[in-house]
Each structure stands twice: as structure tokens, then as C-alpha cells.
Amino acid sequence: MRKGLIAIATLALLFGSGSLALAIGSTDSRANQPQVAGDASSNTTARFPTNKQNEPTIAIDPVNGKLIAGSNDEQLQPPCGPGPVRGATAPANDCSFFPNVGTSGVYTSNDGTAWTNRGLLPGYSDNGGSLVSDGDPVIAFGPKPDNKGGFSFAKGARAYYANLASFATGAAEGNQAPELLAVSRSDDDGVSWLAPVVAAGGHGFKFNDKEDVWADKNPSSPFFGRVYVSWTQFRGSVFTFFGEPIMVTFSADGGATWSRPNQLSAAHNNGTVGGRQGSAVRTGPDGTVYVFWEDGDNKVGNKMVLASSTDGGVSWTRPSDIAPVRDIADPIPGANFRTDSFLSAGVDQRNGAVYAAWSDRTGGAGHIVVTKSADKGATWSTPRTVSATANGYAFFQGLDVAPNGRVDVGYQALTVLGSATTYGTGNAKVDSFYTSSNDGGVTWSAPAKVSSASSDPAASAQNNLRRQFWGDYNTLVSTDAAAYFIYTDSRTGAGCTAVDDYQHGVDGSGPATVKPAPPSVCPSQFGNTDIFVSKISP
Template identity: 35%
Template sequence: MIDVIPRISRSLNYRIASVIPSGRNERGIARKQVITANAQVTSDPTNQPQNEPTVAIDPVDNSRVAAGANDYRLVAQGHDAWLGFYTSKDNGTTWIDSLLPGYPGGTIAPLSGYTTGSDPAIAFDLNGRLYYSGIVFVRQSSGAGIDGTVFAAHSTDNGTNWVETIVALGSNTRRGSVFNDKPYIAIDTIANSAFKGRIYLSWTGFVNTNPGVILFSESSDGGSTFSSPTTISNIPADEMQGSVPSVGPNGILYVTWEDTTSNHIMISKSTNGGTGFSAPIAVATVIPLPATLPNSSFRESSFPTLAVDPVNGTVFIGWDDYRNGNSDIFLTRSTDRAATFSGPVKLNDDTTTNDQFFPWIQSVSGKIAAVWYDRRLDPGNHNMDIFYSESINQGLAWSPNVRLSSVSSNPDCCGFLGQFIGDYIGMALTSSTARAVWLDTRNGNQDIFTERYPPLPKVSITGIALPRNIMYNQISSKPLNATIIVKNDAPYDETITVAFSLQNITGTIFLSVNQTAPPLSSATVNLTFTVQTQNLPRGSYTMIAHVFPVKGQTDISNNTMTSLLQVHIPGDINGDGVVNIIDLVAVGSHFGARRGDPNYLPAADLNNDGVIDIIDLSIVGSTFGRTG
């Protein structure tokens, strides 16, 4: 069936935002969410939804990451969804938002004239040239789409400028001729391939009222032109949907999809750059998911995801399946160029009967990795997280599942009354890094978030703990101990250095000292720095704690923290510059109190020995009347 993305009206989104509190993350519980990990890709000031993300890493410069998504920000201007483009130049730490040209109200481009864009897919070629595919269509008042048109766009300047090419035009009446749906892109990046650099697109074509067929087109001139669409699937009576292409060694092109009539995962291959394809074969039988998963109302599917090891050619196909009475992630593999496939292996290692769905897989030489939505952490089988697993022996054994999302997401949140969260998520993979992108609702809106695995090294200061912030000069007292709390946020053991300094309001430094410590992975360490105040002038001071970035760290936003310290003349408890009856009363009213007692006032413990006693009273008495 045609799976156009749903629309959302501006008034509906505003109404939903008013009844679903920002940060709602559990059913019936409203609380403010604080982003403590993961990076937010989208930063839409209109707070409209973004979903169905895709991501790619530049093979020339791995710090450059590009992503796409269905982006509804134009709804705030009375329009519909369009194709969002997001780019990062710092390993996915910070992002810049934009839309592909041709959106309603924008400058004229080849995609102009369509109301809606969706089904994003993004990829780089070997030279760092960026490609983006999807569909554009015209939304009718009923919500249905006509003119479903496949396009491909490319950019040589990281998305500043785009060249857009129409690949397959749709019709001008709903299913009256052709509606093209769910394209995905692959680029031949195999160094020794005779077809290196060729761009491939596969999608579903709906002709009149016939079931969908899998169509294909290729470009051998960098995306400037594409071949006429050809049909890959060969069972006209069956409905085909959810195709994904991928390229393996020697430039062999594979395309997989689901036959939703017979409930089979299918595959076909081309050994001649897409000129011809083998007869499709059934890879596995699918036990389809129910129309909606328990406790949810969003649409889902068992559409496959495909990856090929670029060196040894192992073909991997993953999908979600209901054979165990709940949705699990399964994977099959072929070591003979898709002639035969292994039995399905379950990737999620939880012991619950909660659901996992929407997998995405990628492969590099010697590694296959997978991500998916996962509800194992919610006893109610409702809220979602992102989990990850990988294999370094061609899929024979898999690593324990790792949670990538730091906050669970509520699919009922934000804009669609729980009925749409996109149809897939995305992941990019290099030899050292996997990067996932997903829909996330921690901010009370459908946003795109990202995380890499393993995470970038990161250490940060999470707090400065002070027993007091008023001290005195010119008297004998115990020193002030400042505890600096440092968190190692990554799964690596590190050796850190923390610099601690004390300076006055003019910037004069009175203390500067460093300490080192070896925090274990994901651990917190406390470092104590001693501050003597006897010889400090009266005044205001700033304590500055800074943890030096560790090797490979790019996010230093939380590496420095400050705290204030007041140094008074002896006996001036309230800091008004004179020792008088007010200070004497302060000591007297708290006399006998010890640190930890409800009546303990740190400023009245002038010598900082933990008890307010005759010594403190005598200090006030001996300095009574003094000013300074």
C-alpha cells in the first residue's frame, strides 16, 4: 500500500502541545527532562515534528556528518512536511539545520510545485560528495497524496548548494497512473569496482490500482541523469514494499524488500551495474507485526534493512518479526553472494516480552552493526530507547546490547497523537565508529537525536562542593576544602588533570594548583583542593575548576565550573564591613551548634573547626568595633 506520511495541522500541533507537557516521558507523568547525553540534531524554533531520520559519515573527513529527516517546520507557516537536511563538522556534537530547496514559499528549484516531501535517504561517495534521495508529492484535502515523484539531489559543498534531479515522475491523479513511494539510495564506494561512483535508487511503484512493484534506476554521471525505471520484482499479484539497495565487492548490487502478500523477505542482485537483475529469491518467512504494537497506535512494518561487507561480501538482512509473540529483531546472512541464507538469529538479548522494532544495519570490513527501537526498559512496554549491537566475526556472535539513548521516548507525545513516529531510523558506520539517529521526544516534541558508539571521550565537571562560602582572614582557622566532582562520561579508563585557581574581581590569581586522577570508565571522582584564607585581603573571590580535555574529546561545554567565596575581616559575620552587636548576636544565637545540626551557621564558626563555641565568641569580642 502507499504509505505517505501523515500531515499535521498547525492548530492540531498547538492543541496537542497544550495538553502534553513539555518533557513528558512516561504515561501519566509530567516532568522536565534535562539533556545529559546524546546530541540533538534538529533545532526547529517552531517546535514542529521531525521524524524518519537518515545519516551518513563523510569517508574523506569522518568529523563531517550529514543527516536528513521528514521535517514539519513549515507547518507553522501553513504548509506541510518537507525534507530536512542537517550537517555537523565536529563529529556530531553540534548541528546546522536547513531544508532541501524547492519547499513551498522558498526559492524556485526542480522540486518546486510539490506540497510535501518525505522518505529521506542520504549518502556520501568516496570523494565526499553528498547525495540525498526522497519523494515529493501533492497533498490533497483528504490527506492522500498524488504525483508521488522520486528525486535525487547532490551537493559538492556540504549542502550549501544542491543540484536536484527528477528520477521518476508520478501521476496527476491519485493512483491514476503512478505513485512512487519509499525510495532508498546506495552508492558504489568499492575501490576496485568497475562501477565505482555509480548511484542506485530502488523504490515501490504503484500503477493504477495494481499492487506495488519494486522499481530501480541508476546514474553513472554523478546524479545528473538517471536511467529509465526498470522493474526488479517478478510477482505482479503480490504487494512489494520497503526496498533497500546495497553494494558489495566487485560492485555487485543487492536489493532487498518485503513481499507483504506472501510475508517473505526477498532479494535480487545485479553483477553489471544495474543493467540487469537476477530473479528474486525468498530469503526468509516473516511473521508480520500486528497492525499496531500493544500499548501503541503508530504504524509499523517488517520492511528489511540490508548491508554487505565491502571486503568479503557477506550479505546481511535484518527485520522485525512477531514469531515469538512480540516484536524482536532478526538477522540472516549469506556467504555465497545471496544464493542461500542462514537461519534467522535474534539480535535483542533482553529476557522480557517487550517489543523491539525498526532495525537498521550497516557493515564495514570485518564488522556488522545494528540499531533499533527497544521497549525493554519500560515495564508497560510503551516508552522507547535506542539499542545497539555489533559483530566482528561476520555475524556469528554479537556483542551485548548497549543502550544509546540516555532518555526514553514516549511515542504518544507530540503532534500525531501517537499514530506516527516515522517508518525507520538510521545509522552510519566507519571502521571505528557507529552513529545512530532516531526520533526522540525528551523535549516534548518529535526531534532527531544522535549518539555514536563507542562514544567520544568526554570528561566534565559536575559540581563544586563547599561546606561554606564565607571565610575570614588574619585568624588561625582550619582551611576551606573545595571538592571538585569530575565525571568520566565515556566507557574508557582515563587519566585526568584538574586545574584549580582562586582569583579576585580584578583577575589577580592568589592560588593555582593542579591534581591528576585516574577515573575508570563511566565513573565519578572527587578531588579536594585546600584554600587557606588567613593572608587573603578582604573581598570577593572566584574559585575556578577546569578539567583538561582528554585525547579525542571534542565537547568541552562542561569542562569548567566556578563558585564564589567571600573573605571577611575577623568577626564580621554578616559582611557589612564592621564588627558589631549584629555579629555578636549571630554567634550567641547559634552557640553550641555543630556542623550538621539544624542550627549550625557556617559563617558563625569563624575558625572553621565544626563547632560554634567560646573561641568564635572571643574572636568577635576581640575584634568588636573593627571596620575594614
């Protein structure tokens, strides 16, 4: 395990109406340890794309403090080129996803500093199942079902792992959706899992994507134990201009069955109303359910919105506005991985205050903003910048509210080392940062760096090599004693100038070149992106 211990005493920095100095301790460690489960040598022998992880998620057991993390994990994907899996005649530059090989990784920890790679989520095609795990993971804990039809933490907590899934070759019957949403359940903190249950399917014109999962774990809620999944559903139809509504479903029996989905937004894209993506779902202490997302309006710009339910997800309000958003640059100057401004959300379980955070470039470069509602989303405070310009171009934040009301935000930021008008090996670095508020978002601590080493985004790549790849999100979870920020990290990876040149040819910023073969022209650690967790003690 690669660990770094950082003792940070930050200088006072003015945020909002107060000046706060924060002394924190932070330890960062790799979650996908080793690179391939059960193979210690894989830390040095795994090659692209076997060494590729991104889009991490993390959750903590509220009973015993153990943690489960997950990510898009290609540890069972074969390396590029000819071999026993791709075959002797595979092109040397073929690094594509191999059919029927899953990508939903599972990692566990007792304390957030030492991690075990458990391999891929069981019950899928890798273990003889009819479904393939396709990543986009999210994890949440809730109470276990009891033997009386209710829920209780008396016997521990249940973890819910939601991810995209597709039918293995030959397993689909009839006109099935090309991408499903499935939920696995664990009652022993990720050591073992029940078989996945499909929470959202559909016909062949429905592609489900970018889901979130949440369990109501507040005993004061009338819907204690209920589990919710929200997502975007892409619909292929010339009559709706490939609509993409936000959907939600719930389970009242511990994830065994799921309700008929509710559509929370308009579906169409018609030149006035654009797309919708990046949903998040959370619950308040009174059982109110909140679903947030970014809504596109091609005439006036994008905005963050939410819908809510007071009857456990049976019926929903119409979407209401949170705030306008100006998406961050895609790509960020100095790099060429894709980006987004998907929000993160949290609810104070003491008083019901709702918080939302996202990356925004209103007025300049990317920065992280936080807004708060004290009236269940009816009104919102003016979004407040909580990142620091000196950190670089901020993106991919995570937010959570600790049981004691402390609001934690983690984010990454990119600094250009060379030129903002180009990209490639050594041109930029990415670091991870943390800030918090102990007074309901009125004042914020000076952001502190919590990654012990920087990452080169050029050490990452899509499987087709056409762009760098950093995923779509990071995640954070909080307790009274600590915050755990999980993020994509390439500190042990290496860039490849042949891939840089190829990418410049693809986007027209350089001459076209032949797609390279990483095994023969790239360093052995090319494409090695890992999952790191910073445990922060405020």
C-alpha cells in the same frame, strides 16, 4: 543541545556460540538543533506540528568523516489553528500539512556529537522551485565525478539526498505522477546543494514511495561511482488490483541523469501475491548490486527477498528468497503508532558478505533478527535474534558494516508501563539500543542502551491526530571507530489526554469525542518529536 554521556560496561550474554562482554562509550545528541533553523528560541516556542520530525537518515563522508542527516521535518509547517499562514478562519483543530511547504530537513555535523540544523533541502518550493520536498529522506555518499568522465575521492566525496517530491500548485504539466522521486547533490558535506533532479516520475496513475539510495564507493568495483535508487511504485488500475512493484534506476554521471527504471518484481495483487514494500539497495566490492524488499504472499505469509545485478543495474536476476518474516504487531501493544518490518542491509567491502536485519515476531514479541549470505545471496544463514527480550518490544532497526568488517545494529524497543491492552500518555516508553558482531555474525554483544532518556510515544501524533506517529524507519552508519544510530525521539515532548481520548474514539476502543484543538487543550510541547543521534564507540 541535549547531550548525555553514557559509559556502558555490559554483562556477558550468550548469543550464538559465544559469550561476549562489550565495553562501549556512547554520546547522544539532537540533530535538529535548533528546532527551526536559525531560531534558537524555537526549541521552546515551536508548537505542533512545527516541532515534529521523524524517519531519520544519516551518512558519513568517507574522506573526512563529516556527517549529514535528514528527516521528515515540519519546521516550516504552520502551527495548528488560525494564524498568518492558515488564515484567520482556520479551525482551531486544523494541524494539516500546508500546501507547497516542504518537509525534507538537513542537519550537518563534524563529529556526530554537535549538530547544525540547515533548514529544509534547498531548490524546492520554499526557495521558489517548482517541486515540493515531501520527505521519506535517504542519504548516501559516493566519489565525486572527475573531469575525465570517471570518479575519484581525490577531491572529496559527493552526497546524494533522495526524497519524495510533488509538483507545487500550478507547476505540473499534463498527466503527471502525484509523487515523484528527486535527488539532490552536495559536494561540501551538506552546506550547499545542487538543484534536485527527478529520478523517477510517471503519469497520474503512478505513486512512487519509500525509496532508498546508494552509491558504489569501492574503488575495486567496475561500477565505482554509480548511484542507485530503489523504490515501490503504487499503480492505480482496476486491472492490476492496485499493483505495487519494486523499481530501480541508476545514474552513471554523478546524479545528473537517470536510467530508464527496471521493474524487479511482479506488480499485481491478486489474492495470491500481495504487496511489496521497504526496499533497500547496496553494492558489493565486485560491483554486484543488491536490492532487498519485503514481499507479500497472502497464502503462505510474507518473506524477505532480493534481486541482484552484475552489470551495474542494466539487467537483474529474478527475486530469490532470503527468509520468511512475520511482521511485528501494528500497533505494538501499549501504543498505537503504525509499524512495519522493513529490512536494513549492509555488505562487507572486504569479502562481499551480505547482511540483512529486520524486526520479526515469530515465536512471540517483536525482536531483531540478522541473517548473512557468504555467496552473494544464493544461500542465507538461519536468522539470528540479536535483540534482548528484556529491552522490550523491538522495532525500527538500522544495520551497517564497518570497513573493518564489524557489523553494527541499532534498534528501538517499547516497554509497557501501564497496560498492554490500551495506550495513552504515560502508558509506554521507548529506548534505543546497540549491538555488534566482530566475527561475521557468529556472536553478538549484549545489547546496550544508547539513549540517555526515554521517550513517550504518546508525545507523538499524526497531523490529523488520529494516531501516534513514529515514522517508518531509523538508520545506522558505521566507521571503524564508531557507529552512529539515528532515531526518532520524544524525550522533550508531552502527551495530551484530550488527543488520547480522541484516538480511542477513532479506533473504537473508547467513546467518540470531538477532534481537539491542541493549542487550547494540550501542553505546549505536545507532539514534539526530535531526531537524536547516538555516537557509539565499540
